[in-house]
Each structure stands twice: as C-alpha cells, then as structure tokens.
Amino acid sequence: MTDTTHLNGxxxxxxxxxRLGPWIGLAALLVVLPMIFSTNSAIYTMNLMGxxxxxxxxxxxxxxxxGMLSFGHAVYFGLGGFMSMxxxxxxxxxxxxxxxxxxxxxxxxxxxxFGVIIGSFSTRxxxxxxxxxxxxxGELMAAxxxxxxxxFGGEEGVSGDRTMGPNILGVDFAxxxxxxxxxxxxxxxxxxxxYLFSRTPMGRMANAVRDNEERAEFIGYSQRKVRxxxxxASGFFAGIAGGxxxxxxxxxxxxxxxxxxxxxxxxxxxxxxxxFFIGPIIGAVVFTLLQTLLSNYTEIWQLYVxxxxxxxxxxxxxxxxxxxxxxxxAFRMQRLGILVVPYxxxxxxxxxxxxxxxxxxxxxxxxxxxxxxxxxxxLAGIEFDTHAVMPWVVVVLMGSVGAFLTKTxxxxxxEAWDQANAPLASDKGVTS
Amino acid sequence: MSExxxxxxxxxxxxxxxxxxxxxxxxxIFSMMGVLNFAHASFYMLGAYFAYTISLxxxxxxxxxxxxxxxxxxxxxxERYGLRYVHRWxxxxxxxxxxxxxxxxxxxxxxxxxxETKAYHEPEILQFSLFTFFGQDFPAYxxxxxxxxxxxxxxxxxxxxRSRIGLIIQAAITHPNMTAMLGHNVPLVFMGVFGVGxxxxxxxxxxxxxxxxxxxxxxxxxxxxxxxxxxVGGLGSLTGAFVASLLIGLLQTFAxxxxxxxxxxxxxxxxxxxxESALRDLWALSLPQVAPILPYLLLVLILIFRPxxxxxxxxx
Amino acid sequence: xxSAIALKGVVKSFGPTxxxxxxxxxxxQGERHAIIGPNGAGKSTLFHLxxxxxxxxxxxxxxxxxxxxxxxxxxxxxxxLSRSFQVTNLFPQMSVFxxxxxxxxxxxxxxxxxxxxxxxxxxLNRRVMEVLEEIGLANRQHVPAGVLTYAExxxxxxxxxxxxxxxxxxxxxxxxxMSHSExxxxxxxxxxxxxxxxxxxxxxxxxxVFDLADRISVLVYGEIIxxxxxxxxxxxxxxxxxxxxxxxxxx
Numbered sequence: 001m002t003d004t005t006h007l008n009g010x011x012x013x014x015x016x017x018x019r020l021g022p023w024i025g026l027a028a029l030l031v032v033l034p035m036i037f038s039t040n041s042a043i044y045t046m047n048l049m050g051x052x053x054x055x056x057x058x059x060x061x062x063x064x065x066x067g068m069l070s071f072g073h074a075v076y077f078g079l080g081g082f083m084s085m086x087x088x089x090x091x092x093x094x095x096x097x098x099x100x101x102x103x104x105x106x107x108x109x110x111x112x113x114f115g116v117i118i119g120s121f122s123t124r125x126x127x128x129x130x131x132x133x134x135x136x137x138g139e140l141m142a143a144x145x146x147x148x149x150x151x152f153g154g155e156e157g158v159s160g161d162r163t164m165g166p167n168i169l170g171v172d173f174a175x176x177x178x179x180x181x182x183x184x185x186x187x188x189x190x191x192x193x194x195y196l197f198s199r200t201p202m203g204r205m206a207n208a209v210r211d212n213e214e215r216a217e218f219i220g221y222s223q224r225k226v227r228x229x230x231x232x233a234s235g236f237f238a239g240i241a242g243g244x245x246x247x248x249x250x251x252x253x254x255x256x257x258x259x260x261x262x263x264x265x266x267x268x269x270x271x272x273x274x275x276f277f278i279g280p281i282i283g284a285v286v287f288t289l290l291q292t293l294l295s296n297y298t299e300i301w302q303l304y305v306x307x308x309x310x311x312x313x314x315x316x317x318x319x320x321x322x323x324x325x326x327x328x329x330a331f332r333m334q335r336l337g338i339l340v341v342p343y344x345x346x347x348x349x350x351x352x353x354x355x356x357x358x359x360x361x362x363x364x365x366x367x368x369x370x371x372x373x374x375x376x377x378x379l380a381g382i383e384f385d386t387h388a389v390m391p392w393v394v395v396v397l398m399g400s401v402g403a404f405l406t407k408t409x410x411x412x413x414x415e416a417w418d419q420a421n422a423p424l425a426s427d428k429g430v431t432s
Numbered sequence: 433m434s435e436x437x438x439x440x441x442x443x444x445x446x447x448x449x450x451x452x453x454x455x456x457x458x459x460x461i462f463s464m465m466g467v468l469n470f471a472h473a474s475f476y477m478l479g480a481y482f483a484y485t486i487s488l489x490x491x492x493x494x495x496x497x498x499x500x501x502x503x504x505x506x507x508x509x510x511e512r513y514g515l516r517y518v519h520r521w522x523x524x525x526x527x528x529x530x531x532x533x534x535x536x537x538x539x540x541x542x543x544x545x546x547x548e549t550k551a552y553h554e555p556e557i558l559q560f561s562l563f564t565f566f567g568q569d570f571p572a573y574x575x576x577x578x579x580x581x582x583x584x585x586x587x588x589x590x591x592x593x594r595s596r597i598g599l600i601i602q603a604a605i606t607h608p609n610m611t612a613m614l615g616h617n618v619p620l621v622f623m624g625v626f627g628v629g630x631x632x633x634x635x636x637x638x639x640x641x642x643x644x645x646x647x648x649x650x651x652x653x654x655x656x657x658x659x660x661x662x663x664v665g666g667l668g669s670l671t672g673a674f675v676a677s678l679l680i681g682l683l684q685t686f687a688x689x690x691x692x693x694x695x696x697x698x699x700x701x702x703x704x705x706x707x708e709s710a711l712r713d714l715w716a717l718s719l720p721q722v723a724p725i726l727p728y729l730l731l732v733l734i735l736i737f738r739p740x741x742x743x744x745x746x747x748x
Numbered sequence: 749x750x751s752a753i754a755l756k757g758v759v760k761s762f763g764p765t766x767x768x769x770x771x772x773x774x775x776x777q778g779e780r781h782a783i784i785g786p787n788g789a790g791k792s793t794l795f796h797l798x799x800x801x802x803x804x805x806x807x808x809x810x811x812x813x814x815x816x817x818x819x820x821x822x823x824x825x826x827x828x829l830s831r832s833f834q835v836t837n838l839f840p841q842m843s844v845f846x847x848x849x850x851x852x853x854x855x856x857x858x859x860x861x862x863x864x865x866x867x868x869x870x871x872l873n874r875r876v877m878e879v880l881e882e883i884g885l886a887n888r889q890h891v892p893a894g895v896l897t898y899a900e901x902x903x904x905x906x907x908x909x910x911x912x913x914x915x916x917x918x919x920x921x922x923x924x925x926m927s928h929s930e931x932x933x934x935x936x937x938x939x940x941x942x943x944x945x946x947x948x949x950x951x952x953x954x955x956x957v958f959d960l961a962d963r964i965s966v967l968v969y970g971e972i973i974x975x976x977x978x979x980x981x982x983x984x985x986x987x988x989x990x991x992x993x994x995x996x997x998x999x
Contacts (some may be wrong), residue, residue: 069524071531121736128468129739131527132663136731139656143725147717199865201858208850211839217821218799218831219908220854229860259656263535270528275841303543306536313529314514317521365543 023192030184034177041292043176049288050183051244054190056268056280058237063266064274065198066230067210068123069131072138073238073265078257079114079141080107080239082151084246085158092164100165100173101182104243111239112232119231124224126213135259142258157253160246173247183244190237195277197233206230267305271312273319282320300365304358330420342409342416349405356399363391435566440689441682446574448681449581453636454654455661455673456588457629463668464601465622466523467515470530473655474537475630479503479637480646481545484552492555500635507630511623534651542648549647577639584635585674592670601625660727664734666744675742680727687723694718750813752777752916752946753798753829759806760790760797760970767793769970770807777812777915780947782957785967791950792834794967795920798948799831800824811916826854830914834921834950836901840894844885844904847893849876851908876911883907883937899930903937910941917942919949923956935959958982966990 034043055077062068084107090096091103098106122133145152152158162179163172171178197203205226209216213223246252255261264287272283287305294301316322330336359379363386366377375387384391458472483492483499510533518529553559554573561569592598600621637650644650661680665672694717734741753775760768767790775781783791796802798809800821808817816824839847849866856872858864866872880886883903888896893904902922910917922938923931935956938947951957957964958978965975968990974981981987 063524067524069527125739127523128527128667129735131468132659133732133735135656135659136728136735140725140728140732143728147721147725196865197862199867200862201853201864201866202860202862204846204850204866205853205860207842207846208839211841212837214801215833215837215839215908216850218801218825219851219912220822220825221860222820222822225860229862233862259652263531266528266531267535300539300543303536303539306532306539309532310514310529310536313521313525313532314518317525361543368544368546 026191027188030188033184034180040176043180045288045292047176047180047183047248048292049285050180050187051241051248052265052268052284052288053281054187054244055238055241055265056272056284057191057194058234058241059265060269060274060277060280061194061197061206061230061234061237063269064276064279065203065210066206066227066234067213068126068134068227068231070134070262071131071259071266072134072136072141072262073234074257074259074261075118075138075141076111076114076235076238077242077245077261077265078145078252078254080111080242081246081252081256082158082242083107083110084243085160085250085252086151088160088162088165088246088250089158091166092161097166099168100162100247101168101185103247104186104240107243107246108236108240111242112236114239115232115235119228119235123227123231126209126223126227130227138257138259138262142254145254145257152254155254157251157256159251162247162250179248183248186240186244190240191281194237198277202226202229267309271309271319273321273325275318276321276325279319279321286320298362298365299369300361303361329423333420335420338416338420342413346406346409346413349402349409351402352398353402353406356395356397356402359391359395360399363395435568436689438565439568439570440685442570442574444682444685445678446578446581446681447685448678449585450577450636450640451654451658451661451681452674452677453581453584454633454658455665455677456670457632458658459662459665459668459670459673460601460625461629462662464625465515467526467530468659468662469626469629470527470655471510471533471537472530472629472633473651473658474534475503475507475633476637476640476654477541477648477651478506478537479634480552480641480650481541481550481637482634483638483641484545484550484646487552496635496638499638500631503634503637504627504631507634508623508627510630511626515626516619516622534655538648538651545648547648549645550641552641552646554642573643577643580635580639584632588632588670597621657727660731663731664741666741669741669743672741672743680730683726683730684723687719687726690719692719693721750777751775751810752779752812753948754810754813755794755798755807756810757807758794758797758804758809760793760802761805766805767970768797768805771967771970771972773965773972773975775916775946775948776963777946778944779962780942780960781949782961782964783948783950783967784952784954784957784964789967790970791967792920795831795918795948795950798824799829799918822854825912825914828915829918830909830912830916831918832905832909832920832922834924836898836905838893838901838904838908841892843890844893844896845876845880845889847904848879848907848911849873851911852876852879855912855914879907879911882940884933899926899933902926902934906934906937906941914945916946916948919947919951921950921952923951923953931956 033046037043037046055073058076059070059073062070062073084103087096087098087103087106088100091098091100118137122130122137146154163174165172173179173182198206205216205221206229208219209221209223209226216223216226242252242256245256268283268287269280270283271286272281273279290301290305290308294304298304312319318325327336327339330339362379363377366386370377370386375385376383377386378384454472454476458469461467461469461472479499482502483495486495486498514529514533515526518525554576558571558573558576560572562572562575563570592602641650644653657680661676662673664679665674665676751774753773755771755773758768758771758773759766771794783794785791793802797804800816800819800823803818808815810816811824811827811829814827816827816829819827839850842850849872852872852875853866856869856875858869858872877886877889880889883906885896885900885904885907888900893901896904902924906919906922909919919938923934926934931953938949938960947960949957949960951960961978963975964978964981966973966981966984966987973990974984974987976984
C-alpha cells in the first residue's frame with residue numbers, strides 16, 4: 001500500500017497542467033461518455049458505475065487511507081438513500097421545495113450524522129474491534145430495517161418519483177441521460193473533494209495513523225480523533241452515493257444497507273486496489289461491468305466474481321491498480337515495448353485455458369440447471385449438446401492444453417520482465 | 433406458562449449447544465492464529481450439504497461420520513494453501529480472504545447444489561416424538577442433537593485438559609511464540625486446529641441440516657451469530673464461548689416465545705400512545721420481532737463497554 | 749528556574765512486580781541528561797512513563813512545572829515534550845518526506861485541518877526540507893520509510909522527534925546497533941538537533957554518554973542511585989559497585 005499515485009511533497013509546485021490535467025481529462029470523459037455509449041443499457045450501467053465509484057471511494061477513506069476495515073459501510077449508503085427517498089417524496093408532496101439535484105447533499109448529511117453517532121464509539125480502536133463493531137452495527141441496521149416498516153417500507157422498500165421537483169432550466173430528470181449528467185457532476189465533485197481531503201493535514205494523518213497509530217500520538221495527534229474525522233467524512237460521501245442511488249433507481253430497499261452491499265463495496269475497493277486513490281474507481285468500474293455485462297451472458301457470474309476476489313486477495317493484494325502500477329518503472333524507462341510480445345505469447349494460451357475452464361463450468365451449470373430433456377446449449381454462439389461426449393473432450397482439452405502452454409511461456413515472460421525492470425545505473429532502491 | 437418455559441429452555445439449550453459447536457472451533461482458531469474466520473459458518477453449510485449428498489447413497493449415519501471428516505480435510509487444505517499464503521500480506525488481508533472465501537463457498541454451493549432447499553431429513557428411526565409434555569411434542573431428533581452436542585463438548589473438554597496435544601494447544605493460545613520455541617511444529621498444529629475447528633462446524637451442519645434446513649443461505653443465517661458469540665464470550669475464551677452460546681440460544685428462543693410488545697410495557701406504565709403516529713412501529717414492537725436484532729445489540733454494547741468480552745482476558 | 753522534567757516518587761508496577769520503585773529526578777532546562785543502568789533496570793519504562801505511553805502506578809511527573817501525570821501522549825507532546833523510540837517506530841508506507849512532515853504538522857498549528865492542502869504550504873514544506881538536510885536524508889525523501897537502511901531509520905527517528913522543535917527531547921538508545929562511524933555521525937546529529945534544548949537520553953554506549961551528557965543518572969532495579977556530572981559518576985563508588993556488579997551478574 002504505497003502512495004505511489006500521489007505527488008510527493010517535494011514536488012509541491014508541479015506545473016499547472018500536470019496538476020489539473022487529470023481532472024480536465026476526467027471531466028471531458030464524463031461529458032463525452034454518453035455520446036459514445038448512448039444505448040439505454042449503457043446509460044444504466046454508467047449511472048450505476050458513477051454511484052459505485054463514489055461509494056467505493058468513500059469506503060477507501062476508511063480501509064485504504066485510514067486502515068479501518070469496515071463490514072458495515074452500507075449503513076451510511078443505505079440510510080442516506082432512504083432519507084433521500086423520503087425527501088424526494090416530501091418534495092413531491094410540496095412539503096419542501098428543493099431542486100432534486102440537491103437531494104444527494106441531504107443524503108450526505110444523513111451519512112455524516114450517523115457517522116458522527118456511530119463513529120463516536122466505534123473509532124475508539126482500530127483493527128478487529130472496529131471491524132466487529134462495524135459488522136454488528138451493519139447487522140443491527142439491516143435487521144431493524146425489516147422491523148420499522150413505516151420508515152424502511154419493509155420488504156418492498158421506499159419508492160418515489162424524481163421528476164416532481166421544481167423544474168430548473170427545463171430539466172425534470174424524466175430521462176436517464178439527465179440523471180447521468182447529474183450523477184456525473186456529483187461524482188466529479190466528490191472524487192475531487194475526496195482526493196483533496198487525502199492531501200490535507202487530516203488526510204496525511206489518516207495515513208500516518210493507518211501506518212502506526214501509536215507513533216501518531218507522539219507527534220501530537222489523537223489516533224481516535226483522526227479516525228473519527230475520517231469516519232465522519234467517509235459516512236458523508238457514502239450518504240451522497242446513497243442519495244444518488246435513490247434518485248437514479250427511485251427505490252431504496254433493505255438490500256441497500258445490508259451485509260451484501262457492505263461486502264460488495266469491500267470487494268470493489270479491494271479488487272481495484274486499496275493502496276491507491278484511483279484503485280476503488282477502477283474496482284467499481286470493473287465490478288459494475290462484470291455485474292451488468294457478465295450477467296447478460298451467464299447465470300453464474302457471481303461465481304466468477306467470487307473466484308476473482310479470492311484470487312486477488314491471495315496473489316495481487318495491491319489490486320488491479322497495483323498490477324498497472326507495477327509497470328510504472330518500465331514505462332518511465334520506456335521499456336514497455338519489451339513486454340508486448342511476451343505478454344501475447346503468455347496471454348493467448350492463458351485465454352485458451354480460461355475458455356476451457358469457463359466452458360466446463362458453464363456446461364456443468366447447464367447440465368444441472370436446464371429443464372429436463374433440454375440438452376442443447378449455446379456458448380459464445382456455438383450450439384452443442386451437453387449430453388454428448390465431444391463438447392466435454394473439447395473443453396477439457398482446451399483447459400489442459402492452455403494450462404500446459406501457459407506454463408511453458410512463463411520463463412520467457414519472467415525474463416522479459418526482469419529485462420524491462422532492470423534498474424538503470426543511476427537509480428537504485430526504487431521498488432516496483 | 434410453565435410448559436412454555438420448559439420448552440423454551442430445552443430449545444434454547446439445543447440451539448445453544450449447536451452454536452457452541454461452531455463457536456468453539458472459531459474461538460480456538462482465533463486465539464491460536466489471530467484470524468477471525470468469516471468462512472467458519474460456510475464450513476458448517478458444507479457439512480450439511482456433504483452429509484445430504486452422502487446420505488443419498490449410504491444413508492444418514494455414514495454421512496454423520498464422513499461429512500465432518502471431509503469438511504475437516506477441506507478446512508486443513510484451506511489453511512495450508514490459502515490462509516498460510518495470505519498471511520504474508522498481513523492481518524487485514526487474512527480477514528478479507530476468509531470473507532471472500534465465505535462469499536465463494538456460497539456461490540460454489542449454489543453452483544453444485546442449486547438455490548433451492550434440499551430435502552435432507554433426519555433418519556427414520558429418529559422421526560418420532562420422544563415425549564409429550566403439557567400436550568406439546570418433543571421430537572426425538574432434538575434429543576439426538578442435544579446428545580451429540582453434549583458428547584462433543586465433553587470430548588473437547590477432555591482433549592483440551594487431559595491430553596498432550598490439548599496442553600500444547602492451551603499453551604499456544606496464551607503464548608503463541610513460546611510454543612514454537614519449545615520445539616513444537618506450530619504450523620502443523622495450526623493446520624490441525626483449523627481442520628478440527630472446521631470439522632466441528634461441519635458436524636454441526638450435519639445435525640442441524642435436517643432441523644434448520646439445508647439451503648445456500650444457511651451459512652449467512654448463522655455466520656454473524658457465531659461471531660457475536662465469540663466476541664461476547666471473549667475472544668480466545670472457550671468458557672466464554674460456551675456461556676455466550678447458551679446465552680444467545682436462550683435469548684433467541686425466549687424472545688420468540690414471549691410475545692410482549694412495547695405497548696404492553698407502556699400499558700403497564702399507564703401511558704397511552706397514538707396508534708397513527710410515525711413511530712407506531714416502535715409502540716407495536718414485540719419481543720419476537722426484535723429477537724433477530726438482540727444478538728447484534730448485545731455485540732455492539734459488549735464491544736463498547738467491555739471490549740474483552742464476558743470472559744476474555746485480552747482485547748480483540 | 750523550574751526543572752524541565754521533575755519526577756516525584758514515581759512508581760510503576762506490572763501486576764505484582766514493581767519495575768520502577770519510587771524515582772525522584774530533576775532534569776534542568778537546557779541540560780543534556782543521560783540515564784544509564786544495567787539491562788532491565790527500567791530505563792525504557794521510565795521513558796514510557798514520562799511520555800505517556802504507560803500510566804503511573806504512583807507519584808507524579810511535571811513538565812516545566814506543570815503536572816503531566818497520566819496525560820495521553822499527544823497532550824504531553826503538545827506541552828513541549830517529544831521522544832524517539834528504541835525500536836524504530838516510523839510510518840513505514842509513507843515517504844521519508846511525509847514522515848517528517850507529519851512530525852511537523854501539529855506544531856505548525858495545522859491540527860486536524862481538512863481545509864489546507866499540504867502540498868501548497870510552502871513554509872511547512874521548506875521546513876521539512878531543512879530537517880531532511882539536517883538529518884542527511886534529503887536525497888532519500890521519496891523513499892518509503894520502511895525500506896530505509898537501519899542507520900537511516902534511526903536518523904529519521906531522531907528527525908521526527910526533533911522536527912517539531914519541542915523544548916524537551918527524549919531519545920531512547922539513539923545509537924543502539926550502530927557501527928562506530930554511524931555512532932559518530934549520530935552524536936553530531938544529536939548535538940545539532942538538540943542545540944539549545946533539553947535532552948534526555950537512555951544510552952548503553954558509555955562513549956556516547958560521556959561525550960554528550962552534562963549530567964548522568966544511574967538507574968538500578970527501578971531506583972536512581974546517583975545523579976551527577978560525568979566525572980563524579982565515574983568516580984562514584986556506589987555506582988561502580990551496583991552498576992558494574994549488576995553488569996557482571998548479567999554477563
């Protein structure tokens with residue numbers, strides 16, 4: 001968990017372009033995206049992505065920045081969502097007059113309030129105590145939400161209508177694309193704010209407490225207060241994500257604050273890489289893509305996500321961003337070219353192996369789940385009979401041949417990797 | 433009233449002892465390895481599913497023996513090739529690993545056995561009512577569960593207090609580094625304890641499967657409760673786990689059995705409430721309704737006011 | 749003049765065992781004071797008691813006349829006492845630069861601010877660079893503290909402790925495990941960064957002690973048996989007996 005993506009302090013006066021460049025790029029990307037991917041399902045996916053990006057980043061304020069492992073972060077997301085939904089309903093009944101696009105800030109304030117209340121006792125200790133309290137609070141809230149039907153709406157949840165607010169500049173959020181720009185704007189602002197937070201004295205001390213909570217006390221900071229402030233800020237941003245969720249889906253249910261959602265946000269942040277600011281962004285994007293795209297093609301997508309998650313924890317604890325960052329030194333030395341051919345040579349058999357494994361799993365699933373008598377299945381456009389022997393031979397061959405070939409290609413890949421990363425004589429001690 | 437008390441007490445003890453079978457393994461694993469195993473209840477679920485599949489071919493009784501063994505071996509493999517590998521990334525990674533494992537096992541179970549509840553039943557010779565008390569039946573299978581749980585409890589107690597390996601384990605609980613110095617193969621002991629802990633969870637699954645249902649969500653239902661027990665009892669304390677298991681078991685059965693609501697309480701205090709107010713759910717709240725949240729409330733309160741748990745000596 | 753640190757009847761027990769058995773000690777402002785004693789005499793424990801890492805079982809601790817007994821470490825730090833650790837105790841994943849900057853933030857009055865951007869605080873960053881120059885780590889500023897060499901980590905340890913400009917600096921075995929040349933460098937570094945301040949140090953290396961200290965206290969089995977100038981300590985019969993005798997027992 002190094003902060004390699006941050007500018008380090010000595011470079012305080014990096015050129016303006018370098019500092020603002022990524023942000024201008026992000027803004028432009030957010031504006032342009034729906035023009036490239038303009039189908040309804042693409043907009044749907046991107047809206048969900050935006051919400052999850054904010055949610056996952058807020059989670060990483062705890063785990064990656066502050067060293068607090070939470071199993072109940074959905075509480076702030078869900079409560080922000082429920083309160084926002086109620087607010088939307090009040091706006092509809094004209095009890096309040098508030099433009100809809102300001103609702104997320106209300107969700108954020110709710111997240112903040114609950115962050116203050118719960119953080120006041122849960123941040124006393126880090127480590128396992130914190131993790132267990134967060135789990136307990138999460139379960140407590142999830143169970144309560146099914147009891148207090150008047151507020152949480154029971155199993156059906158609370159729904160509302162986002163189009164009934166005061167109409168500003170002719171935008172009534174009846175179209176998904178309007179909601180897209182609302183989410184994009186909020187995502188941009190919150191990403192910027194969360195990044196800036198990490199660059200304040202408070203954000204730096206959050207890292208310090210994560211690294212060594214005891215020493216932080218000997219340089220003047222109360223570890224508890226540092227964790228508390230991080231926790232409140234995290235709750236605030238999670239609440240904003242919840243508010244965006246409420247506006248986007250016009251329904252919030254118990255599921256949005258239960259353990260499943262808490263698990264999903266941990267998964268997103270971890271797969272993306274908790275040691276990097278952009279890690280959770282990448283994680284949220286990848287997860288949403290997996291969820292929406294994969295679920296179109298296969299019923300067992302969650303199995304794949306589970307495998308991906310466990311493999312990530314075991315072999316790539318730095319996450320996907322970590323893999324990208326590993327290429328940093330080679331990139332700076334302009335040696336990435338060396339890796340292209342070895343990657344292809346190792347990648348093709350790996351892909352073959354994966355195809356074999358996936359085919360095998362899908363066929364088993366088909367055997368078990370398909371209606372009785374239905375033996376034909378279609379995979380990647382190929383029709384075949386799962387009760388015949390041939391398809392099984394094919395997938396097993398693909399898997400084993402792929403695995404064998406991958407193994408033969410590993411030495412050359414390792415060699416190329418060492419060659420690409422061999423330090424220049426001038427800089428030693430740079431870790432990858 | 434007395435029959436209600438009697439049956440609630442009996443059911444509470446059955447549940448409590450079942451929970452202890454899970455909690456004892458979890459707390460042993462935690463105190464020795466410092467890992468809170470999120471996937472512990474998943475091994476419980478695997479026990480039930482394995483036993484179900486085995487019982488289809490060779491019957492319930494062989495399943496009762498084979499399934500826990502299988503689960504134990506699987507647990508040992510997870511420790512050897514999973515946890516020990518992840519250990520190098522630190523504590524948080526270990527926790528997250530077991531968390532991911534729990535997720536994965538649930539998916540694998542759905543993949544292999546499907547989403548629906550399996551028809552895993554108690555054997556026919558146990559399908560009768562052991563006795564009838566105040567017109568209420570007490571099924572023989574529950575008595576069987578009780579017997580198995582007590583037997584396991586006694587065996588565990590004997591092993592831990594009387595055998596050499598038990599002494600090593602106790603030493604490892606209190607002084608993990610010292611044991612290594614004394615020349616014991618700590619990694620092997622770890623693997624063994626993890627395997628045995630998982631096997632115990634598997635056994636609990638085998639006997640709970642027919643009574644509580646064998647379905648993919650059964651791990652989630654029990655998983656957090658077992659965590660509550662381990663924390664409330666005090667991490668690393670077997671006595672604490674035992675007391676907390678019974679406490680939670682009784683708490684849950686009694687809360688369900690005693691149908692009182694807040695308005696009853698308010699009626700006793702002579703306070704009347706408006707049935708139409710937004711807080712109406714609060715007034716109508718009854719004990720059976722809040723039963724599911726009581727353990728978590730207990731957990732949070734314990735962690736705030738007594739982080740060592742009831743019997744624990746060290747903070748989590 | 750009030751003393752920089754005054755201990756009055758300080759007692760510390762762990763369970764039934766008394767580790768510190770009634771220590772009275774006055775450390776004058778501006779002096780370099782060394783605490784020596786055989787292994788297990790309680791030197792580090794005494795440090796932890798003064799700096800707030802352990803709670804007192806009895807007695808009181810005063811910093812510049814103000815009682816600081818049992819305050820949390822951060823309160824004591826804010827009153828002007830800063831310390832280093834015997835076992836290196838840094839922020840391993842953060843860069844050397846960030847380590848020093850964190851050590852400066854409270855005294856530069858940023859507190860828990862989330863409205864300043866650290867990279868834009870020129871004064872702060874300039875001061876960080878000065879400290880890095882002083883401790884000789886300027887060229888290593890971007891390296892994570894966790895990958896520094898041992899001697900570099902020790903220097904950073906002292907740098908963090910001294911960066912904030914506290915009036916009283918306590919160093920716990922600053923030269924432990926160092927080679928001769930490294931020790932010499934460390935001594936001159938300590939001299940430089942503690943210029944004009946009160947220094948309290950625990951040290952095993954008698955060369956360092958007699959080189960640096962104005963006064964020495966000898967702690968044996970939880971009691972101070974003598975406090976005096978280096979020459980007088982050298983000639984003190986009781987010290988020789990107790991200290992060297994105890995050393996001999998250990999060996």
